[in-house]
Amino acid sequence: MVLRVAVVGGGAAGMSAASRVKRLLGDKAEVIVFERGNWVSFALCGTPYYVGFRVKRLEELLHYPLSEFTEKRGIRVKLGSEVVEIDADSRRLFYQEKGGGNGYYDYDYLVLATGARPRIPVAWREFLGYKNFFTLHSLDDAERIRSYVSDSGVKHVVIVGDGYISFELADNIQQLGRKVTIVGKHRYPLYKAFDDDMSSYILQLLEANGLTMRLGQPAETFEADSDKVTRVVLSSGDSIEADAFIVATGIEPETVLARKAGLRIGETGAIWVNEYLQTSSSEIYAVGDSVETVDIVTGRRVWAPLAPPANKMGYVAGSNIAGARIRFPGVARTSVTAAFGVFFASTGLTEREAIAMGYKVAAAKVEAYTKARYIDGGGKRIVIKLLADSSTGKLLGAQAIGDESAFWRINIVATLLMKGATVWDLFFNDIGYMPLTNPVWDPLTVAARLLLRQLGLSPD
Amino acid sequence: MVLRVAVVGGGAAGMSAASRVKRLLGDKAEVIVFERGNWVSFALCGTPYYVGFRVKRLEELLHYPLSEFTEKRGIRVKLGSEVVEIDADSRRLFYQEKGGGNGYYDYDYLVLATGARPRIPVAWREFLGYKNFFTLHSLDDAERIRSYVSDSGVKHVVIVGDGYISFELADNIQQLGRKVTIVGKHRYPLYKAFDDDMSSYILQLLEANGLTMRLGQPAETFEADSDKVTRVVLSSGDSIEADAFIVATGIEPETVLARKAGLRIGETGAIWVNEYLQTSSSEIYAVGDSVETVDIVTGRRVWAPLAPPANKMGYVAGSNIAGARIRFPGVARTSVTAAFGVFFASTGLTEREAIAMGYKVAAAKVEAYTKARYIDGGGKRIVIKLLADSSTGKLLGAQAIGDESAFWRINIVATLLMKGATVWDLFFNDIGYMPLTNPVWDPLTVAARLLLRQLGLSPD
Numbered sequence: 080m081v082l083r084v085a086v087v088g089g090g091a092a093g094m095s096a097a098s099r100v101k102r103l104l105g106d107k108a109e110v111i112v113f114e115r116g117n118w119v120s121f122a123l124c125g126t127p128y129y130v131g132f133r134v135k136r137l138e139e140l141l142h143y144p145l146s147e148f149t150e151k152r153g154i155r156v157k158l159g160s161e162v163v164e165i166d167a168d169s170r171r172l173f174y175q176e177k178g179g180g181n182g183y184y185d186y187d188y189l190v191l192a193t194g195a196r197p198r199i200p201v202a203w204r205e206f207l208g209y210k211n212f213f214t215l216h217s218l219d220d221a222e223r224i225r226s227y228v229s230d231s232g233v234k235h236v237v238i239v240g241d242g243y244i245s246f247e248l249a250d251n252i253q254q255l256g257r258k259v260t261i262v263g264k265h266r267y268p269l270y271k272a273f274d275d276d277m278s279s280y281i282l283q284l285l286e287a288n289g290l291t292m293r294l295g296q297p298a299e300t301f302e303a304d305s306d307k308v309t310r311v312v313l314s315s316g317d318s319i320e321a322d323a324f325i326v327a328t329g330i331e332p333e334t335v336l337a338r339k340a341g342l343r344i345g346e347t348g349a350i351w352v353n354e355y356l357q358t359s360s361s362e363i364y365a366v367g368d369s370v371e372t373v374d375i376v377t378g379r380r381v382w383a384p385l386a387p388p389a390n391k392m393g394y395v396a397g398s399n400i401a402g403a404r405i406r407f408p409g410v411a412r413t414s415v416t417a418a419f420g421v422f423f424a425s426t427g428l429t430e431r432e433a434i435a436m437g438y439k440v441a442a443a444k445v446e447a448y449t450k451a452r453y454i455d456g457g458g459k460r461i462v463i464k465l466l467a468d469s470s471t472g473k474l475l476g477a478q479a480i481g482d483e484s485a486f487w488r489i490n491i492v493a494t495l496l497m498k499g500a501t502v503w504d505l506f507f508n509d510i511g512y513m514p515l516t517n518p519v520w521d522p523l524t525v526a527a528r529l530l531l532r533q534l535g536l537s538p539d
Numbered sequence: 540m541v542l543r544v545a546v547v548g549g550g551a552a553g554m555s556a557a558s559r560v561k562r563l564l565g566d567k568a569e570v571i572v573f574e575r576g577n578w579v580s581f582a583l584c585g586t587p588y589y590v591g592f593r594v595k596r597l598e599e600l601l602h603y604p605l606s607e608f609t610e611k612r613g614i615r616v617k618l619g620s621e622v623v624e625i626d627a628d629s630r631r632l633f634y635q636e637k638g639g640g641n642g643y644y645d646y647d648y649l650v651l652a653t654g655a656r657p658r659i660p661v662a663w664r665e666f667l668g669y670k671n672f673f674t675l676h677s678l679d680d681a682e683r684i685r686s687y688v689s690d691s692g693v694k695h696v697v698i699v700g701d702g703y704i705s706f707e708l709a710d711n712i713q714q715l716g717r718k719v720t721i722v723g724k725h726r727y728p729l730y731k732a733f734d735d736d737m738s739s740y741i742l743q744l745l746e747a748n749g750l751t752m753r754l755g756q757p758a759e760t761f762e763a764d765s766d767k768v769t770r771v772v773l774s775s776g777d778s779i780e781a782d783a784f785i786v787a788t789g790i791e792p793e794t795v796l797a798r799k800a801g802l803r804i805g806e807t808g809a810i811w812v813n814e815y816l817q818t819s820s821s822e823i824y825a826v827g828d829s830v831e832t833v834d835i836v837t838g839r840r841v842w843a844p845l846a847p848p849a850n851k852m853g854y855v856a857g858s859n860i861a862g863a864r865i866r867f868p869g870v871a872r873t874s875v876t877a878a879f880g881v882f883f884a885s886t887g888l889t890e891r892e893a894i895a896m897g898y899k900v901a902a903a904k905v906e907a908y909t910k911a912r913y914i915d916g917g918g919k920r921i922v923i924k925l926l927a928d929s930s931t932g933k934l935l936g937a938q939a940i941g942d943e944s945a946f947w948r949i950n951i952v953a954t955l956l957m958k959g960a961t962v963w964d965l966f967f968n969d970i971g972y973m974p975l976t977n978p979v980w981d982p983l984t985v986a987a988r989l990l991l992r993q994l995g996l997s998p999d
Contacts, residue, residue: 091979140913509835510950516946519584
């Protein structure tokens with residue numbers, strides 16, 4: 080008997096699950112992917128680089144061409160097919176096709192990989208009809224933005240939103256010779272992943288690169304003439320005129336289908352799953368940006384829509400459907416962005432979050448050079464902030480700004496967070512050294528030493 | 540009463556211990572450093588870059604100028620003073636000064652930081668008198684080598700030895716326009732830290748950069764005319780003519796003083812210390828390249844003379860002398876070198892070592908790109924080899940070759956080794972992702988996935 084597996088959503092997590100089932104079961108499984116859009120396995124994270132022409136063709140943003148899945152891996156893919164209802168009791172899903180047809184499919188297992196959608200105020204939706212007003216949540220969006228902003232008539236682009244994608248877009252659009260203004264509601268950029276003291280460095284760096292920032296004044300609404308949006312109006316009453324507007328005010332989990340199917344929605348508003356990634360209906364798994372998981376640092380449920388865990392969730396769900404019993408352990412919420420050649424990376428809790436959760440927090444901040452002092456003047460500057468629970472010495476999080484090594488140093492802290500490690504573990508961590516890679520007292524080790532002192536765990 | 544602390548050896552580990560005692564005890568301690576050479580706190584790792592003129596002045600290789608220690612930190616430093624005997628029972632040391640004087644000092648605590656010395660066959664010592672025959676183990680050696688090989692009469696330099704320093708030197712000497720030949724006894728370079736399958740990549744890379752390698756044929760002896768060494772003779776009978784010869788056949792712990800003082804020498808041949816870094820005489824601590832420590836991966840005693848642990852040992856010993864009780868946990872033996880812009884990094888056991896120790900080893904090797912495929916053609920190539928104990932899934936070690944990110948990825952494995960982690964921990968490790976830093980399935984995660992399959996821990 081052939082196992083019938085349906086996957087709803089052809090993003091990275093969904094295709095990862097589909098591939099895994101086929102790989103493990105081969106002809107013993109029929110795997111069918113329903114994707115309402117035109118692409119599968121696309122790299123949304125790459126779209127800013129498409130806008131800036133660093134990526135030339137849209138097809139390059141596909142992790143794999145469609146034929147890799149259909150021909151090589153034997154997965155059936157239905158593009159332009161939207162699943163509109165799931166009957167969990169009878170294990171049947173209903174779908175509608177763009178062309179107008181519709182149908183149903185009886186599954187043994189289903190994987191929900193519906194992803195996330197842009198979170199845009201209802202009042203702004205009317206502007207989505209204008210040709211110079213954009214969100215960036217699909218390859219088609221990227222195509223529209225690029226073809227519009229690369230037109231020589233566009234001189235000034237406003238990006239609304241102060242998250243990762245805004246700065247990557249801003250960098251790329253400036254490369255096209257356009258002036259860019261970012262409008263954000265928080266006083267400092269990248270609020271979710273960085274404390275204000277760190278974000279203030281980021282702010283300086285971005286401004287030094289010619290980016291205009293209007294922060295602490297959320298966008299209220301827009302003004303438009305007959306065919307174009309002409310200005311964004313801020314809460315302060317100020318308004319900014321521009322030729323194009325991109326709204327990147329965040330995303331939210333796509334849970335409509337899950338709610339309709341009666342699946343449990345977690346405290347975070349994303350789909351609840353157990354550690355095997357099963358929803359409240361045990362034949363339905365859910366993976367990727369639509370589900371919540373566990374924050375390893377706090378043990379709490381968290382919604383952390385990031386690509387690497389999404390892909391690994393696909394691996395886990397697919398394996399489990401094929402008969403394995405693999406647990407997804409959770410995440411440290413490690414994230415990174417880059418603009419103008421500077422990398423901004425973060426893992427675990429910010430100080431702000433940790434305090435809000437009731438932790439007694441000790442913090443240390445180090446400004447240092449990335450290399451031995453006698454090599455190229457010490458390399459680049461790096462700033463690292465390190466946080467620990469002052470009652471236990473357990474690491475809580477870290478943030479870093481600098482060259483690519485800032486990202487890697489944060490990954491080392493993330494590794495320790497995943498293992499529940501302490502500041503001592505970071506201090507004694509045996510990372511390598513040679514003059515071309517780092518100083519013998521790596522900035523990370525120095526940060527740990529400083530934090531030990533803050534904690535009173537070391538004699539001074 | 541003032542605590543009297545003597546430090547024998549002014550290298551990084553010794554100065555780290557000295558600084559720590561002074562920092563914690565201030566005027567309550569007298570700290571005196573006996574250094575037989577002319578420098579303290581020098582960065583031997585930087586000497587190849589001095590030879591290649593990437594570092595211009597020798598003084599740049601000092602972590603700190605002498606005055607930082609003497610004036611700012613209040614440490615007494617006796618340069619050109621060699622400690623020749625320690626009477627552990629009466630806590631008295633005897634020293635001789637270069638100028639001819641001698642004296643003794645009564646200590647409450649002593650820190651042995653005698654470091655390591657070049658391991659050079661007895662039969663070759665006669666050649667040390669020749670002006671074109673060198674070892675590289677001090678700043679003065681670096682000065683001699685640079686001034687000799689940068690003379691336009693020198694066309695060809697032979698480096699005997701196939702360890703880290705040889706390749707760093709070779710790179711730098713080639714920068715000066717000299718031909719360089721490396722003579723090594725193993726069939727592949729970097730034998731200690733890399734398995735043959737990985738070293739064969741290194742070999743290709745080095746040869747592609749114009750380096751001549753004569754491997755698998757140890758140097759037997761040298762030939763000389765009246766004032767110069769003229770050729771090295773290999774075990775095969777072949778000989779190679781050159782204008783200068785640098786012997787870098789490794790180092791050994793400097794234990795003469797410790798042995799004379801009756802201190803316990805460990806099974807590795809280095810000075811035995813407990814986890815607080817006390818020798819068998821509890822008022823005598825020992826730190827740095829002359830002591831053995833614990834290999835975290837195997838739990839065995841190991842001699843691992845590397846700069847970061849040496850510095851941390853100084854911190855631990857200094858703190859403990861000042862009244863703390865800090866344990867030095869051991870090392871993963873993480874190491875890295877670079878030549879011609881390629882980085883070679885390693886941590887934990889090699890497959891060869893693991894098999895010799897009786898482990899049942901599973902190995903996975905991945906060749907991949909360092910970035911998202913659509914960014915700059917995927918960035919650079921990287922090769923990662925990952926090892927685990929096939930009975931427990933515990934990580935045993937890793938090796939990587941590539942751009943600087945190869946080094947950082949090895950540090951992530953090192954971090955996991957320090958925590959006794961498994962391949963699953965590496966697979967689920969929450970390292971960050973964005974297109975400019977890595978692929979969404981990082982090569983490290985892919986290596987873990989492959990290794991899970993080897994181990995039979997994952998269903999396929």
